Amino acid sequence: MFLPGWSAWCVLLTLHMSACGLEISGYESEEVICSQGLSDCTMKDEVSLSEPKNTVDVQNIKPDFKLCCEDRTTCTLCLVIETEIYIHPEKDVEDEGHSGSDEEDNSDETSNPKASVMVCYKIAATLPTCKKVEFTVNHAALAQHNQTKIAMVIMKPDGFPFSSQMYVYPPKSIHLMREFIAPSLYEVCSKELQKRVPKCYAPTISTVINQEKNQVELLFKGRNKTLPSVCVQYEEEGNCQNWNRSTIPLYSVTPCTCLQVWDDDERTSVRTRHCPFNKTNVLHVVQKNIWENVSVSVRPGKMTDYSAMLSWNLSAPCRLEGEVCLSHRGNGCRETNTFRQQLKKDTWKQNSKGHWEKTGVFENINLQLTPCVMVKVKGAQHELGPFCFENTGRWRWSLLVVGVMLLVCLTALLFYFLHDLVKKWVWSWNNGGLVQIDRTGHVVLLSPPDMYDGVSESVCQLGSFLRDQGFSVSVDQWSRKEQCTLGPLPWLHSQLLRLNSHGGRVLLVLTDKALEKTEEWTHRDEDGVMKRGDKDLPLSSSPYSDMFTASLFIIQADKQLGRAGERFLLLKFDSHPLQSYSSDRTLPVVLQGLPLFQLPSQTQALLDELGVVETEKGPGRMTWTEWSLGSSDGWRI
Template sequence: MGLTRRWVPHVVSLLLSLCFWLFVSAGALEIFDQDTPEFTCSKGLTDCHVDQAPFSDDFPDPYSKVDVTQLQLESVLCCSNKQNCSLCLQVTITLQADEMGIVTDVSEESGDDGEKEDFVKVHFSVPGTLDCWKILYFKQSNTTVGKSTYKLLLREKVQFGSPVMVSVDSKSQNMTLPSLKNVCDEEPNGTIKECGPRLCVKDQGRNVKLQLVKADVRQGDAITWQMVWDKIPAEQREWPKEKDEVVIPSDFVAPCLCFQAWWKGSLRTQICPFKNNEGALENMQHSVSATLVESQLRNGGIGLIWNVSAPCILEAEVWLCKKGQVGGQCEEVMGSRQRLQAKWDERSNRYLQTGEFDVPSHPLLCVQMKINGTKSLLEPQCPFATSRLRWSVVLIIGLLLVCLAILGAYLIQGILQGYVWKWLKDEDVKGAVGGVHVVLLYPPDDNPCLPELLCHLGSSLQSLGFSVSLDLWSHAELSMLGPVPWLHSQLDQLQRQGGKVVLVLTQASWTKAEEWGAQRSERKRHVKEEEAGRDYPGSSRCADVFSASLSCVLADYLQGRAGERFMLVQFESLPPEPPGSFRPLPELFRGLHVYSLPSQSLGFLTELAGARQVATASARRKRAGGLRMASRALAQRLSAFTTGSNVLRLVGVHQSCVAVGGEDSGETVPLQPSLITPPSSPDTDLQGSEMEWA
C-alpha cells in the first residue's frame, strides 16, 4: 500500500517493565538439595526411614492404626547446587497424638514393647505407569506429653504435567503436576536444563532491542532464535556470541510479532510483547498492502478483484472511493464497504484475503482500507488512473535514445582499440627497441597461472621486436647444458646485443632470495669453522636457473655494476606480498630496479631498450613515440590477459588462468608504489667476501 512509512514513538512504551518483571518473577517453586533425605520426620519422631515395593502385599500389615489427620501435596524442585533441577512431588502427612500416643487400636501381638516401629503406607498412582507403594517407618519418642501433632515429609521425583493420586490410610488426594512450560515461565533459567533462555524487550526509539537475561545464559551453549508472526516463522538465526542483545528494526514490529529462543534440546521460550499494542498496530500499516485489478468474477461477469496482504491476521474494512482533483479527498462509493473475514489464507509467508466489487473499472476509481484499532486510513490505491503527464513518455524515450547512443559509442571505441595496433608503424616500435635481448627468469612456483602469464609476457615482447629467452621454452638446452652454463650463454648474448635479465618478483622468489642470503651467511660461518679445523656440510648445487642467477646478482654488486644486467618485475595480478604488508625487499635485490606490470610498462620497456646515442631531436622524438606505443600495446595485452589485478586471485577461477576483459587505454596508476631500490649493499658483510658463482 502507498502508506507513508512512519514510526510511532511509543510503539513499545508498555514494555519498559517487561525485563524487570522477568527478573523478579522467578522462584515460585521451593528448591531442595538432592542430598536432602527423601523422607524426614518432625521433632518427636525417631528412626525415620522409607522402603518401597510395587505392590501393597510386599509390606506387612500394620499391627496398629496410625491416626492420619491431613494429607497435603505440593510441587517442589530437587536440585544439585541449585542447578540441573527436576520436578518432585512433596507429600506432607500430618499425624495426631494424644496422651496414649499417635497409634490407636493396638493389636494383641504388639504388646507393650516400645521398641516396635510404627509405619504408614503411601500409595502413588500415575496414569500410564505402574502403581508404587512406599512405607514410612518411625518411632515415637517417650518424652511427648499431652496432645501433639507430627509431620512426615516424603519427596518423590515425577514427570512434568502428569496427573497423580496419592493415598494414605483412608485419605487420598489428586493433583495435576505443573507443565514444563509453566515451570520454565516461573523459574530462573539454568536451574532446569529443559527450559529455554529467558528473553525481554526494550524500546530504543526507532529500534527495538531483544535481550537475554544474563543470569539465564549457559556458558558455551549456542542459542538459536527466530521471529514469528501469527505462527509464520522467519529464518532461524544463531544468537551472536558474547552478546546479550539483538537489534530489531522497527519495520518488523507488529501486534502478532513473537520472539522464540532455545538451546539445543531445550524448550522454546516465546514472548509476544506487542500483543494488543496500539502503537505496534499503527506501525504495522506500512507492511499492509491493498491492490485492485480488473478480472472475471465468480458470476462470470467482469469486475474488480481486491487483495489485501498483511504480516498478521487483522480486522479491517475495504471500500471503493472516487478520486477527485489532484490532492483532493477520495470520496467513498456508498454500498461498497466490505469487512475482512476472520479466516485468512497463508501464502508466501504472509496472510492474504481476497474479495470482489461488481463494478467496471474507471480512471477515477480507487480502493481504500482502514484497520480496526487505528486512527488513520491507508493511502488509496488507484490502478486505473490516467497519467496527466503524457509528455513524460517522450522524455523517457529521449533518455533511452541518449543512453543507447552513449553505449554504442563506447562499444565502437572498444572495437577501434582492437585495430589500433594494426595502424601503428611497426618500424617505429621495432626501431625503438632495436632487437635487444631479454632473459625472463622465475623460480619454481605452485601458482598454476604464473607460467602462462610469463609465456604471454615473452610473446608480447617478441611481437614488439625483442629477442626473448625463457627457461620454459628451453627445456632441451637446459637438459643438455644444465642451468649454470645455459645462464652464462644467455649473459654472453646480452653482452653482444644489449638487454637485461628480468627476474620475476613473486612470493616464491622473495622467499628464495631471503633463504639464499641466509644460507650464504651460514656457508661463510662454516668456511671459518673449516679453516679452524672443523668439518661442515657442503652447499647444495643450483637446481634451477633462477637460483643460479642469484650468485650473478651478488657478483655484479661486488664489482660495482649493480643493476647493469639484472632488473626486477612484478605482476599486479600476482602481488609478491599480501595486501597491507610492508616488509622490506630481500637484501640481495636491493640496488635493482623494480617495475610493476602492466601499470609501469613504459619504464619497463625504456630500461630494457637501454640508453642510445641519438643524433637529432627528431630521432629522439621518434624513439620516444615508439616506446610509448610499445608500452601502451604491452599494457593492453597484459590487462586483457589478466582482466585486471584481482581476477587471478578469485577463488575457484582457473580456465587456464586466461580471462577476457576490457583493455586499458594507456598508462595507469600502479597498485602500490614503485619499488626502485637504492644502490645500497645487499648485505653489509658481502663487501669483504669473494664472489661465489653457482
C-alpha cells in the first residue's frame, strides 16, 4: 500500500480511543505502509537472513501494539513496527531481472530498480520470525537527505499474547534491538472494548437488596448451575476477600463495598469490578452500616520525656473523612486545635479483616481527668463517641475482686480433691486410732468384659479397700466421666503412663466369660479378626469390653519383653469361682505365668505382692471382708 504523504499515512494508520488509551488499527489483515518516495511495497515472511546488495540502512525502529479488528467486530492484538531507513543515492539502481513467460521475451521493458529491508521479532522463549519488505525507490520523490519510513502491520490468527515480552531488531543491526512489553488483558478490556475482544468476556453480576431477609442476593446472568468466582472488597484499592455464597449479609454491606467477578473455567480469566452500593437509590439503606461498624479504642502511654499521652485507633469498613478530637468525661470536644486531628482518605491502612484503620496520638494530657475522644465524620448527623480511657484506680479494685474470687475457687477445689483423705482420717480416729498410710504406688483395677451385679460390687469394694490401704487407685467403673471425655483406650494408656512414672500394678479380674473371651482372642486370625467357628460365644454388652481386650494386647507385648509379671496381676473372687480353669496351666496362653490371687482368702498375699508394710497405730487393721461388711462406703458407682 502506498500513500502520497507521511502525514496522511499517520492519519489512516491508527484511531485513538481515550477510553482505554490503546490505539485501534483500521486494518483487517497484514499490510505494509510506505511513505513518500517508495512504491510497490510488498511484505513477505523471510527465512534466510541474507539481503540484496542494495539493502538500505536502518536508522531506528519503533515497535508498538494496536487492536486490529476484523470486519470491525472482532479485535485482536497486532504488532506494528515503524522503521526509519536511509537510502544511499549511489545504490539506487539494481536490476533484479525480469520474470515472464516465453511469449514475453521480445518485450523491451526493463525491471524497475528495487530495494528491501528486513526486520525480525520474537516473543520471549520462542524462535524469531522475520519479515522482508521490498519496494521501488523513487529518488525524485524522496524526502530531504533520502530519509523515509516504512510501517509493517503484523497479525496472528489468535493475536499476540497479552503481557508478553517482545524483542524487535533488524538482522544486520542488533544494536537497534528494542525490548518492550505487550499491554495486559486488563488494560485492553475496558468497558468500551470488551465486547469486541473475545478474551475480554467476563460474567456479569447484579444485586438485589432483600430487607426482609436482611441480605443482599447476587444474581449472575445466564448462570444456573456453575457460578463464577466472587470476591468482596471495601474500597476499590482494598484487598479482595473470596466469597463462595450467593448472598451477602446486609449489615456488612457499605457504600464502598465492591464485588469482583471472574470465571475460573476460562483459560484466560478476566475480572470485572462492580460497586453497586454507592448509587443514590440504595445509599440510604447501607449508609448506616458504616456508623454501626465503626470502633474506636484508646490507650494511655508515656512519651520520651515521660509526659502522658493518649493513643487512639479507629477502625471502619470505609475510609472516612472528618476529625478526631479530645474531650474530658464526654463533655464535648476542646476548642484548641492541638487536640484535633484530621481524618484523610490517603492515610488509612487496611487490616487482615478487610477493615480500614487510622491511628493517632494526643500528647501532653492529664490522664487523671478521664480523657475521651470524639469522632466527627463527614456526612454523619451526629458525633461518634465518647470513647473514654478508664482510670487505673478502678482497674486495681477490679483486680482485687478477681483475686479474691480466684482464692475462693482454689480453696473449694482443694477441699473437693482432699475430702476423701480427710474422711479416711476421721474414720480411722472413730475406730480407735490413726492408721499410718503407706502409699506404695498406683493400682489400676480392670473389670471383666461381662456385667454381673455381684462381680461389679466386688470390684468396687476391692477398689475402696485398696485405697484405704494407702494406694492411689483407679477403677474403670469409677472413671466413666473421664472415659467419655478421653475415650476408653486413651484412658487406659494414661493409667499405664502413670504406672511407669510412680510404679504399681494393673489388676485384671477374671470370670468364666472373661476367660472365654481371652481364649477366643488367642485364636484370632492374622488380621486380628476373631475366629468363632461353629460355636457362638454370646457375651453381655459391657462398656469395659474394649479395655479388657486392649489389656490382652499389652500383656502379650510385655510377655515378649519378659516383663508382663511386673505390671499385671490376675484376680478371681471366691463368690464367682472359675469352673473350667483349675490351675495356671489351664489358663489361656496369654495369661499363663501371671500371678493369680483368689479373694478374699488371699487378700494378705495380694497386699504383700503390692508391697504394703504393716504399720498400725491403735487396734489391729480390719481385713477386706470385715471392711466391706462394716463400711458404708464399700459399694460405689
